Amino acid sequence: MPTAALAAASGLGLGLSLIIAIGAQNAFVLRQGLRAEHVAAVVAVCLLSDVVLIAAGTAGAGALVTRVPELLTVVCLAGAAFLLGYGLLAARRALRPAVLLPADGGARGSLAAAVTTCLALTWLNPHVYLDTVVLLGSLASTWSEQRWWFAAGAALGSVVWFTGLGYGARLLRPLFARPAAWRVLDGLIAVVMVALAVSLVARGL
Structure with missing residues (x-):
């Protein structure tokens, strides 16, 4: 196999x-797809974000993150706060479900809210940086x-994963x-979000 292909x-x-x-990303994309x-829009946000972060890591941004750990600490704590809030909302939906499918008469969320939530779940999640910028960039x-x-x-x-999932x-x-x-599903999302929030607080502190 040629080196480039390998x-x-x-x-x-x-x-x-x-x-x-x-x-966090996968759970949100799955829920939007359902x-x-x-x-x-949600799939596009995930794809473009990953491409930008992978490119940044490949260009050498991973070294900056490892040299300035304070950046990761700030992102960890901000991400934990957001994930905790989202997890609590998912827990509330699990305990007090409403009509959840728009086709069945449920309220359709706005495009702005979906894109904003997806951006936050992506860019406020330090695990994304560790996977794309640091790990993939280093390799x-x-x-x-x-x-x-x-x-x-x-x-x-x-591209393959998010398109297929969505x-x-x-x-x-x-x-x-x-x-x-x-x-x-919402119960599982709540558990995942809260667990991620706790892990990020532990990492940030």
Whole structure:
């Protein structure tokens, strides 16, 4: 396999392995996909954010983050506060569910709210920086002149994952026609968000 293709394949494999783990981004994209609500905008925000962060890491921004740990501390605490708030909202939905599918008469959220939430879940989450800027950026540097092929492979992994998650979620809509399924999903989202918030506070302090 040519070196460029091998670098791209390695980036694709590592990118997918990092992004598939359930987290704040994935939980939000899944919920938007199930509701068929502003999916294109949410997926686009995730994709563009990942591409920018992977490119920054490949260009060497990871070294800056490791040299100025105060930056990571600030982002950790800000991200923890946001994730905790979002987790509490998910817990409230789980305990007091309303009509959740717009097709069934539920209120449709605004595009601005969806994009703002997605941006916050992405850019206020230090795990995103650690995965993309620090880890992927550091590994990209080991490929020397082929490092941008590695970065391209990692970015392709984000494209494949978020597109599949956002638009593939509709296949689960029959399951989520029952309010109980939404209560379970929102309960799981609440647990994930609160757990991430606690881990970020511990990292920031």
